[in-house]
Amino acid sequence: MSAKDQEIAKKVIEGVGGESNVSSVFHCATRLRFKLKDTAKADKEGLNNTPGVVTVVESGGQFQVVIGNNVPEVFKGIMDQTSLKDAESADKVEESGEKGSWLNRAVDMISSIFSPLLGALAGAGVLKGLVALFLVLGWINQESGTYLILNAASDSVFTFLPIFLAITSSRRFKTNMFVSVAIAGALVYPAIAAAQSAGTALNFFGIPIVLVTYTSTVIPVILAVWVQSYVEKFFASFVHQSVKNILVPMLTLLVVVPLTFLAFGPVGNIISEGLASGYTWLYNLSPIVAGLIAGGFWQVFVIFGVHWGFVPIMLSNLGELGYDTMLPLLAAPVLAQAGALFGIFLKAKNRDLKALSGSATLAGIFGITEPGIYGITLKYKKPFILACISGAVGAAIIGAGGGRAISFALPSVLAIPAYVGTGFATTVIGIVVAFALAALLNLFLFQEPVAEASASSAPAATSDGQPAAARVEEAVSAPAESLLKKEIIVSPLAGAIQALDTLPDPAFSSGAMGQGIVVDPTSGHLTSPAAGTVTTVFPTGHAIGITTDGGAQLLIHVGVNTVRLKGQFFDKKVKEGDRVEVGQLLLEFDLEQIKAAGYVTATPVIVTNSAEYLDVLKSTESAAKNGDYLLTTIV
Known part of the structure; x- marks a missing residue:
């Protein structure tokens, strides 16, 4: 175990609220699965920003920290640095806090029972498939001692x-x-x-x-x-x-x-x-429809950690029927994610994105998709959707051919020998189609975001004398770390903060214009919420558009229906094409006169290209001054 794994383990322990906040912890192929006494004590944002942590997911009553392929080493580091013991902590019943819904408890129970067995089950399943393949090829025969020993090795776990x-x-x-x-x-x-x-x-x-x-x-x-x-x-x-x-x-x-x-x-x-x-x-109602559903939604189940609920069904099929038709279907969506990552690898110009997508492709081919999903495909949305579509197509082909698994094996290229027998050819074709289609779709349709240089601006003063700061936090340089970019948007006005859906204007409150937030101003000084370029100044002065240095397209619209004032009570301080800095005065307006004219002055601040972002985080404060934190865009 490396010093880096020890450091990640230390940060994870701190991030979940310390050892005293842990009721239980165990790991699966890529995730540390915690049961916490109080999730409020966990620093989810801090963990998401920790080098070596792919992401954090709360699902099935568990606080899941996605690490990737080296999760066993990080787990060992946690065991070494705490008094938690594998035999005790992996399944310790939480001593306090809510137990959650019956579904959460069921998923938690199934995952804790089956997770430790996955390695042995998958390894034995692949070996069982290879033995069957050797028989078909005539390399061994059932009467030989070689077959007897290899069959015993592969079948003992299941028997x-x-x-x-x-x-x-x-x-x-x-x-x-x-x-x-x-x-x-x-x-x-x-x-x-x-x-x-x-x-x-x-x-x-x-x-x-x-x-x-x-x-x-x-x-x-x-x-x-x-x-x-x-x-x-x-x-x-x-x-x-x-x-x-x-x-x-x-x-x-x-x-x-x-x-x-x-x-x-x-x-x-x-x-x-x-x-x-x-x-x-x-x-049997429709193997093709079953394939479309399984292939299209399997990775969604993986994201939320509820895929464990299907493991007993697979094992029951193998025990009762001697084969399972679900496992071959799931190979398509897994390899489709790998194909999507490969397409991004071929197209990417950014060195870090290319390196991360390349390593994630290799992991995905061998069945570990979480690093690629959380690090790339889900972050950019379109690659994930294209991979799900490709997985559905591939799984439908497998279903049409009646693909079967003769043993349990985690979906990957290594599991292909387990599909020997009925529908083997169409299963291989379906897997290849899923991978190739996802790669081609992403090669032609994925648009790589323009890489921005890491930048930060020193605090500036607004016209009110209030401090203002905006910065773009760039992706880290190490390929194994997150490629997330964040941009802070500060408040352009002083006033009460309100949710967007409270605005009496459906064009904004419905979210059709994009995600954002509302400031009900207490003064008429509107300052720049970020450094960037003025792209739009309405002739009436009631609205201004800015494209920030981080790429966010902002629309600040003073009031509701104030365009009807035809510029009265508004004094523009900038024009289109002007370069502006954080806190620079953009507009002055007579707040009291606008109110006296019967208009609502609540002002939406909208990220009009919010669909291009993974998320737009909003301030939870009830009020702000010019330059106070308002929004964070994450891409």
Whole structure:
């Protein structure tokens, strides 16, 4: 682990409000997933500006810090620098604060149970696909020892999946891990499996047992460990300390294992079969439509972290049907994002953008899309949309060909061997189409923003003597860091700050003219909110347009319908084409006379090209003076 990873870990700990504010933390392929006691203590903006942090997402009841490929090293740094422990913190139930909605809790539970397994599942899935490919090519045969060993290596994780899930579930539900493993072991015990295969009728003290196959299942063992958490606590509450370590595990096994075979196992199996059958029914209605939906929206699910909810369905399909049709569909949107990044890489002239898009393309090809999404495609909007469209087209092709996965593998080029069999050719074609289409669309349609030099201006004085400052914060030089550019827009007037939708003028309040904010002035001195060039001065003097040095196109419109005054009460101080600095006087107007004439003087300050920005942040203050902070444009 490098010193840089240690420094990122330190900054992240500080940014989430310190170790004392962390209820739990674990990581997936690219994100640190925190459960915080009080999210208000977290410095989200500070984390977003931290070198090495791609972005911060709040979703599914989690505070997610997106790091990228080196998230395991940063996570280890957090473990080294705090008293949090992996076995304890990964699934520690939050001790305070709201638990959130049932959906948040469900997503949180699923992600915490499956995240630690993804590496083993994906690696074994790719190996299983390669073994199948070797069989098709005739490189090995099923009677050979080579096949037997490789098949065992690739299939063991899936065959004994309940045992692996028992380990992660025990952490989630805070149970004795070894007792959980013993319960799972009973479900896949060879004699039980043999009795089920032979159709032997079994009973437990006269109560008939419905035997089902528990190998490769997901839900039965999770239900069993959840029940174990309550049974274990019950016995621990009264068993004497001197024999607790022996009697509590014994009594827990005595209760939970029979209950699982009698009730929770069959119920869980019915749920698993229902999920698999329900998805298959929907898929069979129209595989092409299923592909369009999955391909078009999968990366949206990833952004909000709710994609974990689909993992049990995929595993249920593999366990119940022996294959899954969802996994091949998802390869298209993942590779489409990589294709979009590749198109930007080919077109970009900015050195930092080219470097970042190049490295993100490589990561995307291998299934890690978050750095590219948050760092580039989502930031510029159009590349993300074009990639989603391309992913939908590619997934529709895969659906039309009936693509299937014979094992679980995270969508990437490495997963292609897992798609060997039915629909393999169309699956490969769909993946290639998704990648190529996204690359071509972005190559021709993506417009690279004009790079601005980093600049800052010293505080200037307004006509009222108030300090004013505006600056453009440029992208950092390191490719791994954010390319965000920010420009601060200060208030051109003194007065009360109001939301744009409060203005009694639908042309502005609807947002049709762009995002912005309203200042209800207390004086008639209008000063420049940023350094730039005057692009428009209405003949009547009631409105002025400025293009800032940072590229923002601002419209300052004094009052509502004041154009009807035909210039009366307005005194222009600049003309079109003039260069203006922050705080420079642009216009004077007679506030009282305008009010006396029956006009509303509330003044919208609009960023008319706000569609080109990732966001336009507004001041949360109730009032401002000339030169006080008003807006921030982020691109």
